[in-house]
Amino acid sequence: MPGTVEIPKEKWTGAIRQVTLGATADQGGSRARTVTVGGETTLPFLFFEGAIPNPPVIALEVQDSYPADWSPVLLQAWGDALRDPATWARKAEELGADLIMLRLRGVNSNGQLTTTAQATATVRAVLQATGLPVIVRGPGQAERDNELLVAVAEAAAGERLALGLCEDKNYRTIVAAALAHGHLVIASSPIDVNLAKQLNILISDMRMPLDRVLMDPTTGALGYGLEYTYSVMERLRIAALTGDSMTQQPMICFVGEESWRQKESRAASGVPAQWGDLEKRSVTWEIVTATTLLESGADIVVLRHPKTVGVIRNTIRKLMAQ
Amino acid sequence: MALSGLEIYKLLPKTNCKECGFPTCLAFAMKLAAKQVELDACPYVSAEAKEALSAAAAPPIRLIKLGSGRREFQIGNETVLFRHEKTFFNKPGLALRIKDTEPAEEITAKVETVHTYGVERVGIEMTFNAIAIENASGDADTFARTVAAARAKTDLPFVLMSNRAEALKAALAQEGGHKPLLYAATVENWEAMAEVAKAGGVSLAVRSRDGLDELADLTTKLSNAGIADLVLDPGSRDLAGSLAQLTQIRRLALKKNYRPLGYPIITFPGEVASSEEEEVVAAAQYVAKYAGIIVLDHFDPAVAYPLLTLRLNIYTDPQKPISVDPGIYEFNHPGADSPLLTTTNFSLTYFSVAGELDGSGIPSWLLVCDAEGMSVLTAWAAGKFDAETIAKAVKTTGVAEKLNHRKLTIPGHVAVLSGELEDELPGWEIQVGPREAVDIPAYLKVWKQ
Ligand code: B12
Ligand code: SF4
Numbered sequence: 001m002p003g004t005v006e007i008p009k010e011k012w013t014g015a016i017r018q019v020t021l022g023a024t025a026d027q028g029g030s031r032a033r034t035v036t037v038g039g040e041t042t043l044p045f046l047f048f049e050g051a052i053p054n055p056p057v058i059a060l061e062v063q064d065s066y067p068a069d070w071s072p073v074l075l076q077a078w079g080d081a082l083r084d085p086a087t088w089a090r091k092a093e094e095l096g097a098d099l100i101m102l103r104l105r106g107v108n109s110n111g112q113l114t115t116t117a118q119a120t121a122t123v124r125a126v127l128q129a130t131g132l133p134v135i136v137r138g139p140g141q142a143e144r145d146n147e148l149l150v151a152v153a154e155a156a157a158g159e160r161l162a163l164g165l166c167e168d169k170n171y172r173t174i175v176a177a178a179l180a181h182g183h184l185v186i187a188s189s190p191i192d193v194n195l196a197k198q199l200n201i202l203i204s205d206m207r208m209p210l211d212r213v214l215m216d217p218t219t220g221a222l223g224y225g226l227e228y229t230y231s232v233m234e235r236l237r238i239a240a241l242t243g244d245s246m247t248q249q250p251m252i253c254f255v256g257e258e259s260w261r262q263k264e265s266r267a268a269s270g271v272p273a274q275w276g277d278l279e280k281r282s283v284t285w286e287i288v289t290a291t292t293l294l295e296s297g298a299d300i301v302v303l304r305h306p307k308t309v310g311v312i313r314n315t316i317r318k319l320m321a322q
Numbered sequence: 323m324a325l326s327g328l329e330i331y332k333l334l335p336k337t338n339c340k341e342c343g344f345p346t347c348l349a350f351a352m353k354l355a356a357k358q359v360e361l362d363a364c365p366y367v368s369a370e371a372k373e374a375l376s377a378a379a380a381p382p383i384r385l386i387k388l389g390s391g392r393r394e395f396q397i398g399n400e401t402v403l404f405r406h407e408k409t410f411f412n413k414p415g416l417a418l419r420i421k422d423t424e425p426a427e428e429i430t431a432k433v434e435t436v437h438t439y440g441v442e443r444v445g446i447e448m449t450f451n452a453i454a455i456e457n458a459s460g461d462a463d464t465f466a467r468t469v470a471a472a473r474a475k476t477d478l479p480f481v482l483m484s485n486r487a488e489a490l491k492a493a494l495a496q497e498g499g500h501k502p503l504l505y506a507a508t509v510e511n512w513e514a515m516a517e518v519a520k521a522g523g524v525s526l527a528v529r530s531r532d533g534l535d536e537l538a539d540l541t542t543k544l545s546n547a548g549i550a551d552l553v554l555d556p557g558s559r560d561l562a563g564s565l566a567q568l569t570q571i572r573r574l575a576l577k578k579n580y581r582p583l584g585y586p587i588i589t590f591p592g593e594v595a596s597s598e599e600e601e602v603v604a605a606a607q608y609v610a611k612y613a614g615i616i617v618l619d620h621f622d623p624a625v626a627y628p629l630l631t632l633r634l635n636i637y638t639d640p641q642k643p644i645s646v647d648p649g650i651y652e653f654n655h656p657g658a659d660s661p662l663l664t665t666t667n668f669s670l671t672y673f674s675v676a677g678e679l680d681g682s683g684i685p686s687w688l689l690v691c692d693a694e695g696m697s698v699l700t701a702w703a704a705g706k707f708d709a710e711t712i713a714k715a716v717k718t719t720g721v722a723e724k725l726n727h728r729k730l731t732i733p734g735h736v737a738v739l740s741g742e743l744e745d746e747l748p749g750w751e752i753q754v755g756p757r758e759a760v761d762i763p764a765y766l767k768v769w770k771q
Binding site: 004005006007008045046047048190222223224225226227228230231232234235238263264266267270272273274275276277278280281284285287288291292295296307311314315318319320321322 | 404405406439440441442443534535538560561562565566569570573574577578580582583599600602603606607610611622623624625626627628629631632634635636638640670674681697703759760
């Protein structure tokens with residue numbers, strides 16, 4: 001044989017920060033276990049040139065009131081569990097989720113604004129129903145996010161929740177509440193390396209330790225901007241491994257929310273026959289979006305469909321097999 | 323890997339005779355490196371120098387063409403590891419595998435399905451590219467008959483799969499000259515395979531059972547035997563192993579200009595998958611991470627459509643979003659009373675809206691603004707889809723002359739623009755449409771002039 005092929009290896013100098021979600025009783029919380037993400041010293045799943053101490057994990061989305069606007073495929077798969085956040089979270093844990101991502105919609109199904117008392121009651125109920133670490137997201141409007149998340153942070157002090165989303169226009173209040181009550185934050189920026197860095201800097205300037213910050217690069221679903229997210233994540237990961245400290249946060253992708261919003265995941269009729277069966281198509285949409293983003297550096301994928309959880313769990317297991 | 327001016331200079335005669343039209347050999351070398359002149363302009367380059375220079379100029383991953391006519395597709399010739407560095411160029415071919423042991427009717431049905439399947443997205447027709455036919459029976463006649471039967475149904479290129487050269491030879495005779503890929507040369511059979519590929523003038527896949535060393539050794543032998551068009555199967559089938567292998571091959575080719583592995587790669591996501599979902603996951607990985615051909619074992623439109631969409635996404639040029647021409651578009655023969663809506667010229671946005679307008683059956687006008695190919699919210703956030711842009715489009719296109727009303731529907735996501743837009747367009751009433759395109763038909767049904 002004419003010699004052996006010499007494999008070119010990158011000599012990365014940086015590492016992703018390890019971030020731990022949730023706190024057990026002796027750590028001041030009530031979780032049955034904690035979940036640690038990050039720590040990579042190589043590009044996704046390339047074990048031949050670095051270490052991946054923690055596998056990527058799966059969060060399942062739970063909402064505080066019945067998501068009547070969800071795709072019929074999701075409504076059918078979950079059934080009545082969607083009517084009660086605690087039942088929903090319990091079922092999510094049974095399905096094999098590593099984390100619960102509780103979304104506070106801000107209004108209940110009768111169109112009334114959620115009060116801080118209702119929001120904290122829901123968070124408590126979910127914390128009681130499951131032993132998994134919990135992520136809590138607000139409705140997505142600055143004022144309401146601040147109002148609800150501050151109350152939640154206080155009510156669940158010590159639980160090491162991840163609170164979000166912190167955006168460049170609205171992060172101070174959420175970061176301060178997280179700091180005061182022992183939680184983490186999610187820094188969210190619109191598909192841009194510099195904006196992501198900038199926000200991490202702002203948050204760290206508030207003395208939030210960076211091992212309590214997750215980064216949301218903004219998810220575009222398959223067919224709806226996925227390629228932009230994919231590339232910005234690759235760029236962020238390369239920057240991080242090259243030693244750029246402010247890009248070294250683990251990444252979280254809201255795969256389910258984006259994927260299930262699209263027409264492909266909702267429309268059974270009035271679409272081309274070439275789109276195939278709605279259920280299979282919509283679940284595949286979520287599977288493909290999740291897989292592609294895992295391959296570009298996602299540390300947490302937030303999913304919606306029970307079936308996707310099993311498929312992605314199996315995918316992560318296979319990708320982590322050295 | 324391209325040579326630098328200095329490296330080229332070392333290969334030139336260094337006599338500075340000026341016949342090339344440049345004052346010195348070095349000046350000529352610099353122009354060559356910048357690809358601004360042809361090597362032929364120097365009459366004195368030696369044969370060895372010529373060979374070295376043309377070898378260095380060859381793309382690091384060889385371009386392979388499969389099929390013929392309208393179904394021809396090409397793979398390879400990629401230049402970057404990450405799409406943000408430039409772009410990925412040649413989309414991996416998607417193929418469905420059939421086996422010559424399957425019942426004839428089933429084979430015909432599968433071939434017809436793949437042959438006719440096409441689905442449109444953002445104005446682009448997406449299709450499968452090939453059919454792989456495997457000689458599972460081990461019998462050359464059965465194989466040749468299957469290939470002939472499939473060929474009678476389609477002009478799609480084939481991947482002909484057998485470990486016996488005679489079987490491939492027999493199949494090739496039935497193939498109809500559409501330039502298939504032969505699969506695969508191995509340590510055991512490569513000489514016989516090389517002969518068949520050479521005689522047929524077709525590409526040959528090379529399969530290693532023992533990693534990249536064996537693979538490089540085989541391609542070197544085949545290349546020395548005069549087979550230039552090779553496709554690699556490095557052997558791994560599992561997700562983690564094949565991700566590593568395909569990444570290593572791509573790096574070796576691009577960063578080290580390592581010729582023995584400078585070829586496109588064929589993959590088989592179904593081979594260790596225990597379910598259709600596992601196959602999709604592997605196929606998705608191969609689309610993003612470096613396959614040239616992806617041979618699937620299942621075909622279902624509900625899976626094919628997402629995979630084709632992923633391929634389109636990953637192979638979109640990151641520098642230029644796919645966009646449509648700004649201007650006025652008509653749906654269902656609109657008249658002076660028909661509604662007017664506006665949107666941006668990002669293809670994805672345009673086609674989402676156009677699809678609904680068309681499908682609603684209701685006559686309407688769509689004013690597409692020049693938002694530099696950005697989606698509604700992206701363009702709005704970037705200041706490319708504001709009241710001024712929309713007002714300008716209304717004025718310059720003269721859309722008002724087509725109408726006997728002055729009403730304009732804007733996307734629900736940019737409802738905030740309505741006040742400002744009414745200021746910019748005196749006499750117009752700005753209406754706020756739904757946020758999502760799916761809800762447009764319902765909106766139009768109750769739209770009143
Ligand atoms: C992909 C993407 C990008 C890509 C660009 C893609 C492109 N060519 O447009 C990139 C990475 C370049 C990008 C850049 C930016 N982006 Co951007 N991007 C996205 C993303 C992920 C998807 C956008 C998309 O493709 N949507 C799909 C298309 C089809 O949607 P659409 O155009 O809105 O059309 C739908 C509806 O509006 C409706 N519709 C369309 N037309 C019409 C017309 C009528 C009459 C009606 C009734 C309905 C209708 O139908 C469609 C389907 O339902 C979104 C977040 C998200 N997940 O959605 C952020 C997002 C749009 N981006 C955002 C921002 C802020 C930016 C930047 C300004 C960031 C920055 N500061 O650099 C830049 C601006 C660009 C620049 N400066 O050059 C924000 C906008 C925030 C806001 N609400 O104002 C978003 C929402 C992300 C966020 N949550 O922060 N972005
Ligand atoms: S013609 Fe050839 S040898 Fe003469 S100067 Fe040009 S490069 Fe040099």
